[in-house]
Amino acid sequence: MDQLEKKVTEWAEENAAKAVSLLKRLIGEKSMFGNEFNAQAVVLEKLRQFDMDIDVWEPSIKQLKEHPYFVSEREDFHESPNITAVKKGAGGGRSLILNGHIDVVPEGNPAAWTYEPFTAVEKDGKIYGRGSTDMKGGNTALLLALEALEACSVTLKGDVLFQSVVDEECGGAGTLSAVMRGYKADGALIPEPTNLKLFVKQQGSMWFRITVRGLSAHGGTRYEGVSAIEKSLHVITALKELEHVRNARIIDPLYRDVPIPVPINIGTVQGGTWPSSVADRVVIEGRCGIAPDETPEAVKEELTSWLKDLEYRDEWFKHHPAEIEWFGAQWLPNDLPDEHPLISALESSFEKMKGAKPIREASPWGTDGGLLHHAGQTPVIVFGPGEVKAAHQANEYIEVRALIDAVKIISLFMMEWCGVADGGDGADKGTEG
Amino acid sequence: MDQLEKKVTEWAEENAAKAVSLLKRLIGEKSMFGNEFNAQAVVLEKLRQFDMDIDVWEPSIKQLKEHPYFVSEREDFHESPNITAVKKGAGGGRSLILNGHIDVVPEGNPAAWTYEPFTAVEKDGKIYGRGSTDMKGGNTALLLALEALEACSVTLKGDVLFQSVVDEECGGAGTLSAVMRGYKADGALIPEPTNLKLFVKQQGSMWFRITVRGLSAHGGTRYEGVSAIEKSLHVITALKELEHVRNARIIDPLYRDVPIPVPINIGTVQGGTWPSSVADRVVIEGRCGIAPDETPEAVKEELTSWLKDLEYRDEWFKHHPAEIEWFGAQWLPNDLPDEHPLISALESSFEKMKGAKPIREASPWGTDGGLLHHAGQTPVIVFGPGEVKAAHQANEYIEVRALIDAVKIISLFMMEWCGVADGGDGADKGTEG
Structure with a gap:
């Protein structure tokens, strides 16, 4: 000095x-x-x-x-x-x-x-x-x-x-x-x-809202409906897999000790309206991390395309695709x-x-x-x-x-x-x- | 006549x-x-x-x-x-x-x-x-x-x-x-x-409410928390398996053409409070069918015991057991x-x-x-x-x-x-x- x-x-x-x-x-x-x-x-x-x-x-x-x-x-x-x-x-x-x-x-x-x-x-x-x-x-x-x-x-x-x-x-x-x-x-x-x-x-981040559709029915004959809650399990599983794929790409040594450098956090889930009815709608809200070298646009595109592929896991999604929107705050x-x-x-x-x-x-x-x-x-x-x-x-x-x-x-x-x-x-x- | x-x-x-x-x-x-x-x-x-x-x-x-x-x-x-x-x-x-x-x-x-x-x-x-x-x-x-x-x-x-x-x-x-x-x-x-x-x-029926616990954390470091939403997937899976086991027991020919004689319907799920936080609580509400030859008490006992066994699927439940209560209506x-x-x-x-x-x-x-x-x-x-x-x-x-x-x-x-x-x-x- x-x-x-x-x-x-x-x-x-x-x-x-x-x-x-x-x-x-x-x-x-x-x-x-x-x-x-x-x-x-x-x-x-x-x-x-x-x-x-x-x-x-x-x-x-x-x-x-x-x-x-x-x-x-x-x-x-x-x-x-x-x-x-x-x-x-x-x-x-x-x-x-x-x-x-x-x-x-x-x-x-x-x-x-x-x-x-x-x-x-x-x-x-x-x-x-x-x-x-x-x-x-x-x-x-x-x-x-x-x-x-x-x-x-x-x-x-x-x-x-x-x-x-x-x-x-x-x-x-x-x-x-x-x-x-x-x-x-x-x-x-x-x-x-x-x-x-x-x-x-x-890490940047964005909020997403995913809507999963079902078909309502009486709980006593639930097989006559399609549970949006059951379908939402596919969405949650897919998001976890996407998180894994996205983080496997990150090789920056700064992230060596970080378990999940850019998490996809599923923060809230709200579905159904009545205990004895089959839920016809589930809404999942969460936060998707954006890696330092990513653009929000690229991340949105990747997540949207991943959700589109749900139709290969379950035919239901072919005619009732999970809808995604981006809302609330965004941090670059x-x-x-x-x-x-x-x-x-x-x-x-x-x-x-x-x-x-x-x-x-x-x-x-x-x-x-x-x-x-x-x-x-x-x-x-x-x-x-x-x-x-x-x-x-x-x-x-x-x-x-x-x-x-x-x-x-x-x-x-x-x-x-x-x-x-x-x-x-x-x-x-x-x-x- | x-x-x-x-x-x-x-x-x-x-x-x-x-x-x-x-x-x-x-x-x-x-x-x-x-x-x-x-x-x-x-x-x-x-x-x-x-x-x-x-x-x-x-x-x-x-x-x-x-x-x-x-x-x-x-x-x-x-x-x-x-x-x-x-x-x-x-x-x-x-x-x-x-x-x-x-x-x-x-x-x-x-x-x-x-x-x-x-x-x-x-x-x-x-x-x-x-x-x-x-x-x-x-x-x-x-x-x-x-x-x-x-x-x-x-x-x-x-x-x-x-x-x-x-x-x-x-x-x-x-x-x-x-x-x-x-x-x-x-x-x-x-x-x-x-x-x-x-x-x-x-078929009789009862309503249940299951509370699943997690541990809150910021979504950007979600690995520091325990997601009640992820844990709730175990509960939903377990309920589906129990439904299968319960219905496999029903041999009454009157039920031959009924896909699920006594369904367990998961009607609502509500979890988390903020997209970028890890959910520390999920509440699942549903309707459990009671077979004509069952008592409500026996069904309650079976479901409660099944939830207790979640600790063998995931250690988390050992110290944070899923809580069940019976609420609302009941039809014998x-x-x-x-x-x-x-x-x-x-x-x-x-x-x-x-x-x-x-x-x-x-x-x-x-x-x-x-x-x-x-x-x-x-x-x-x-x-x-x-x-x-x-x-x-x-x-x-x-x-x-x-x-x-x-x-x-x-x-x-x-x-x-x-x-x-x-x-x-x-x-x-x-x-x-």
Whole structure:
């Protein structure tokens, strides 16, 4: 670490309380689906302390609906503004998007929480609350990294675009709107909870709904009908076999220890209306994983064709095919080549702080990185201070230590990636990728 | 046919319009669950024309709940009176219960009806309307048979007990209440729709609810959970195997042409709450047939023990056993020995009218006969003018011809079974069984 890097990380350590305080304020603003306004106001208040160009807008449903990747079921984005703040670089460096979502999932059963979900209790080095890990902790790390560079008078060569987006938990309309507004960069970092590991690939996913048909009859003469429940067993078996075939193709060593890299999860099954009638309809809903190198279209085609082949298992399906539709949310996968400079830059920054290389992993869930990559042509790495296992759970928490480490590593990474034009010591740290 | 028999059947033919008119009035009174009062009033009006002792009472829930065969979910029988009218015989003959239920099932989707369900339209020799076949047509045949004997001054030796009961469609609390009130006889006839065939055995049935447990997890890491949907496939397979084993035991020639004499129908399946979560609970509801020679208790035991053995198929069930409960309605089976005099008496009466023996069959559904038999120790034969296939359907109908034939055959049967003490010609037609 050079002098300037040392100065920046020391500032981050000395100002840990600022990070904690900001995170607590963010957790205090309950920013669920359609209600992100107050949390964004806290972000804005912070951003206005920096020398940045701030763009605040409500995404346009009309415009979003024209995009093939738009999947949200929202009708408008009233009270759900997006923010992008741009720090122009001195020139000659790589640009960087720092993207975090401000929306959180509902708290679930309040009785399952030891601490009130939106009060942000600090205890034994942890901060508890909905969104602490996913991902207001990550967003706080980004804002504090911006502040650290500003406080230490570090001027970067490349532009930095900080984004606080809405709607990630419902499919990513916030990030998609930012992409459609023209915000792209040479690289992006999303501080979703990774326990400070580098998530270089993310599984995408889509929801499907399969309808299986039968023929109703009285239960006492059930042989006069055709049970959609019995027929649905063929569908379930076929989906399990397809899952096996799809996963056998995955040879990426990152998935070596993952039992099922891209699962087909059958989440719900609903069939029949009366105990003593033969069910004439079963509806199966589930989630199909998308491998990092796959497109949703290819996966849809494969699943549809697999279901069509059910007629070879059972003639019934020839005249009563299982119908498939895709509904609800969709998360695009993301994929960073092994030798991508985003990885080496972040590994180098991590090593400077921690004295060892970070772990690389692939995540079993998607992020807005899929949209930044596929819709915005911006390569993305996912790295953040939260705990994967705490996300979406009761008593969600984040370790304060990890939060401050993330501030430091992300500050160093920004200097590494964008290049330093003129810091406290005037050294040029930029490298071109 | 002797003179008196001829006179009775001729009266029935000449007074066909009375039967049609009474049936129309009964159909016009919408006597669904909890609302049988007005239809019973029409029955009472008719009964009061005869020389009978009439007993009208609202069944007592408190008393019924003490009976092991009580299964109704009703809280009271307000506006749902039962009727039993007794015609004392001259003595020395066999007593007979004539039992019909006055309640009807709901009309279902009104758009599926060509004729208004409670208007009783007569067209092309048929009367359309809810309850025409199941079983106000049968009840009308009973009442007209009573009237035929009265009109022809036929005095029977044995007592005749006419019963118009509530609640058959919900499990038989009306008939059970009549049994508990002490009404029993040497034999009973229930004119449920049999197309004028003799139903000498009836399949009973019970409803079951099986809960299968799993372990929740995120769909992207579904291998961290245990899918209750996958586990439920074992349960469904086991139930199908048990159905096979149970039906392989049935050697009664009456069931020779029935593909599955006592089916286990899996009617509904409901599992999981979210497409991208692993389902931790599946609930399966269904109907289990009870063979004529089985008790509900033995069937419950067999099914419970079969589910217990799931642990040999999959260890999961050892610590997370499938739970079974019995809910909703229950219909007891009924079984008449091949040589029972009820059969020979009815066959003889049928043959006198039709010139050929009637068809004997076993029904795939239960009737109140199971309760009369098991709770009331009264042997039961089921024989009526309705069409099995029209019951519970839209455009339910009955053939007027079959209705009048039933009046005649049932009149002759009453004379045959109870014996004639003193008719228009004074002949003694009684036989002891």
